Amino acid sequence: METEDTTAPSLTEEIAEYYGRDREDARLRTGAGRLEFWRTQDVLRRLLPPAPARILDVGGGSGIHAEWLAADGHDVELLDPVPLHVERAARLPGVRARHGDARALDAPDASGDVALLLGPLYHLPERSDRVRALAEARRVVRPGGLVVAATINRFAPLHDNLSTGLYFDAEHRPQIEAAVGDGLMSPTGRPKSLFTTAYFHDPGDVPAEFADAGLTPQAQYGLEGAAWLMADVASWLDDPERRALVLAATRRTESVPSLLGISGHVLTAGIRPERTPGP
Numbered sequence: 001m002e003t004e005d006t007t008a009p010s011l012t013e014e015i016a017e018y019y020g021r022d023r024e025d026a027r028l029r030t031g032a033g034r035l036e037f038w039r040t041q042d043v044l045r046r047l048l049p050p051a052p053a054r055i056l057d058v059g060g061g062s063g064i065h066a067e068w069l070a071a072d073g074h075d076v077e078l079l080d081p082v083p084l085h086v087e088r089a090a091r092l093p094g095v096r097a098r099h100g101d102a103r104a105l106d107a108p109d110a111s112g113d114v115a116l117l118l119g120p121l122y123h124l125p126e127r128s129d130r131v132r133a134l135a136e137a138r139r140v141v142r143p144g145g146l147v148v149a150a151t152i153n154r155f156a157p158l159h160d161n162l163s164t165g166l167y168f169d170a171e172h173r174p175q176i177e178a179a180v181g182d183g184l185m186s187p188t189g190r191p192k193s194l195f196t197t198a199y200f201h202d203p204g205d206v207p208a209e210f211a212d213a214g215l216t217p218q219a220q221y222g223l224e225g226a227a228w229l230m231a232d233v234a235s236w237l238d239d240p241e242r243r244a245l246v247l248a249a250t251r252r253t254e255s256v257p258s259l260l261g262i263s264g265h266v267l268t269a270g271i272r273p274e275r276t277p278g279p
Contacts, residue, residue, distance in 0.1 A: 018196035059120035063089030070094030102133035134213035151201040215270035222263030225250035
């Protein structure tokens with residue numbers, strides 16, 4: 001458990017302000033957000049090599065996934081651009097945490113077994129930056145190493161806000177519809193702004209970004225299926241028996257291509273080819 005004092009990379013003011021509220025960790029530990037957390041854990045545990053794997057958790061926030069990865073016996077280093085996140089993650093047993101930017105990783109070539117990007121691609125509106133971040137992940141894993149990235153689906157704002165009813169609020173609807181149109185969300189500057197600067201993917205576009213970064217796409221996994229849109233999902237997750245059924249149901253449809261876009265989030269997995277040009 002340690003942290004390095006390094007200069008934090010540049011982060012746009014609105015993104016820094018959003019994550020400075022320190023709500024993301026609690027979002028994934030309570031209510032319906034647990035579905036995303038447990039499904040991410042479920043998929044990763046099937047994809048990761050046996051412990052102890054060397055895992056770089058890029059944009060790992062306050063360490064919600066780094067915590068269980070370290071408890072599973074993996075060697076985990078977390079990089080994040082938000083100082084508050086780094087401070088919190090550094091307190092977790094077995095987790096090394098420091099500031100970092102997904103687009104320019106301060107890590108040696110081929111030094112890890114796995115690179116996780118479970119958040120950075122959300123906040124890189126430019127495709128060139130997303131490919132650059134994926135290329136950096138490819139660089140730092142060994143040949144044959146695994147890269148897994150999370151993306152938010154293009155229609156997630158529409159689905160989510162129809163479910164919550166916010167879509168019917170004339171103040172919010174233009175922001176939702178704009179994001180659905182081109183995948184770009186910009187904060188409105190009002191206290192009721194739905195999110196910060198973000199990009200929402202068409203799931204079918206992600207493998208091409210992997211390929212352009214020199215990775216070989218392997219598979220995609222829709223995390224929440226349709227369950228996240230059900231009104232009672234939080235209470236279902238409170239009941240161990242129902243929770244097991246919900247997780248099994250979402251796992252059943254997780255890689256059906258026609259259903260990927262229903263989930264709020266998708267994980268895409270790829271590998272660094274054994275032989276690649278460049279670093």
